[in-house]
Amino acid sequence: MKYILLQTILVLLLLSIFGVADFNLREQNNDTVFRIENLPVIVFSQDWHLLRKLSQDLSNDPLVKELSTSRNVEILGKMIMEYELPAADRIIDIDQLPNMLQFSLQGASASSANYEELKTKITESGDDLMMIAQDEKYQRLFSFQERNRFFRLLLFVGTLIIVFMAALILRIASLKEENFFWKLYYRSGGRRNRFIYYLFQSLTASLLPVVGFGLVLYLIEKHLGYTYFLDINSWLIIIGVLILSIPLAWLVTTKEY
Amino acid sequence: MLEVPILAITNGKKTIVSVEDFTIKSGDFVYLRSDLPCGKTLFLKALYYFLGQSEKKRNKYIDKRMVFTWDVRQHKKLYLKAGKDVLLMEFTPALFPLKTVQKNILLPLRNVNIRTKDKIIDYLQLLNIEDKQYVTAQCLSVSEKKLIELIRAVILLPKVLLIDDFDLSFHLPQQPKVFELLKLMQENGTVIIASGKKKNDAIHYCCTIEDNQVVEV
Numbered sequence: 001m002k003y004i005l006l007q008t009i010l011v012l013l014l015l016s017i018f019g020v021a022d023f024n025l026r027e028q029n030n031d032t033v034f035r036i037e038n039l040p041v042i043v044f045s046q047d048w049h050l051l052r053k054l055s056q057d058l059s060n061d062p063l064v065k066e067l068s069t070s071r072n073v074e075i076l077g078k079m080i081m082e083y084e085l086p087a088a089d090r091i092i093d094i095d096q097l098p099n100m101l102q103f104s105l106q107g108a109s110a111s112s113a114n115y116e117e118l119k120t121k122i123t124e125s126g127d128d129l130m131m132i133a134q135d136e137k138y139q140r141l142f143s144f145q146e147r148n149r150f151f152r153l154l155l156f157v158g159t160l161i162i163v164f165m166a167a168l169i170l171r172i173a174s175l176k177e178e179n180f181f182w183k184l185y186y187r188s189g190g191r192r193n194r195f196i197y198y199l200f201q202s203l204t205a206s207l208l209p210v211v212g213f214g215l216v217l218y219l220i221e222k223h224l225g226y227t228y229f230l231d232i233n234s235w236l237i238i239i240g241v242l243i244l245s246i247p248l249a250w251l252v253t254t255k256e257y
Numbered sequence: 258m259l260e261v262p263i264l265a266i267t268n269g270k271k272t273i274v275s276v277e278d279f280t281i282k283s284g285d286f287v288y289l290r291s292d293l294p295c296g297k298t299l300f301l302k303a304l305y306y307f308l309g310q311s312e313k314k315r316n317k318y319i320d321k322r323m324v325f326t327w328d329v330r331q332h333k334k335l336y337l338k339a340g341k342d343v344l345l346m347e348f349t350p351a352l353f354p355l356k357t358v359q360k361n362i363l364l365p366l367r368n369v370n371i372r373t374k375d376k377i378i379d380y381l382q383l384l385n386i387e388d389k390q391y392v393t394a395q396c397l398s399v400s401e402k403k404l405i406e407l408i409r410a411v412i413l414l415p416k417v418l419l420i421d422d423f424d425l426s427f428h429l430p431q432q433p434k435v436f437e438l439l440k441l442m443q444e445n446g447t448v449i450i451a452s453g454k455k456k457n458d459a460i461h462y463c464c465t466i467e468d469n470q471v472v473e474v
Contacts, residue, residue, distance in 0.1 A: 181353075184352070184364075185364060185365065187345075188352075189365040189409065190364060190365030
């Protein structure tokens, strides 16, 4: 019982620390995604058909979102309306004005490499294309996002290792402490299977903190309004790591009878 | 009926004791007596280990007259391998020092009912230690601990009870009461094999190990 309680508290504490750190990193990541998605990429061209064709190509690209095209006449109309320049219609030669294609990037899946690919694709689509994008900002955001992803992965793997080691050490300590009991128990004529007892005890000690962590997340969302969730794979990996420590501790511990 | 095959007690490749096959009827009390170190304890342990094997395996050894070898180095797993029908009482008492007498007696039992608890009280009264029921085992003397172990054995009622150092475990004044308890077990068909150094007039079936054979003396 002592070790079940100890493992529950320790693993729950570790998972909670992980949850707080991961929540912060995820918030930073969401902010970066938002900033990436709010930076527009604009492509100008005199050739409307070329721009339409490019627009069709890009609409299938998973990296591109909110794609829109505007003809030069529409742009001029907007300019006149927005800046109240009725005379401009007479002064500006409509054929000299370019057509415009505008889109933003899918923040969650964007990276430096696929952005470069997209740029190459646009520039190779035709000579009469001029792309305007805030490359420097993009690069800064991409590198920040990559670093953030790496830290999240590092945090997750690190937590798994610590949780695994803590569970393994506590399982071994529990087995060693119980040696005395089981030796006397078998000597006294008891015939219960120690492994089944150990399995039941270990599964309780492994699943209790995970259930507790889920409960903590639910209560935080309900009462404090912070939404934090782990995907099903992460939950399964955490449970898997905790369960892995059970047979391993059994195998490495010398059991005295 | 307890049938024992040819038992060979070894230490690695060296055979320490070898006992030819013998048979004991249900409810019999066999006292293995010898002043000399002829391997009484090792024999009991080897027997305990043999009886822990499955019935099929035991019959195979008996039917084919095969030698059942027990290596003393297997001692580490001796108690784990024991079967449900055999209990070995060594000289060192197997009691939890911090648990009460009642808890120590009930420890190996799966289902405890009020009748079992009543039986415990009866046996404690029989042995004049009824006041020790809720005392922790660490407060008992060695002979009292042995009596508690005996009560536990009576409650468990194994088919075979092996008692090592019987004369050291139970002093002469206690022995009539002890025999009363053992009689209860015998009536239920338990075979009792005890070992000791001193002659005991109360026991009629006395054996010793001589020239690798259990012989009546």
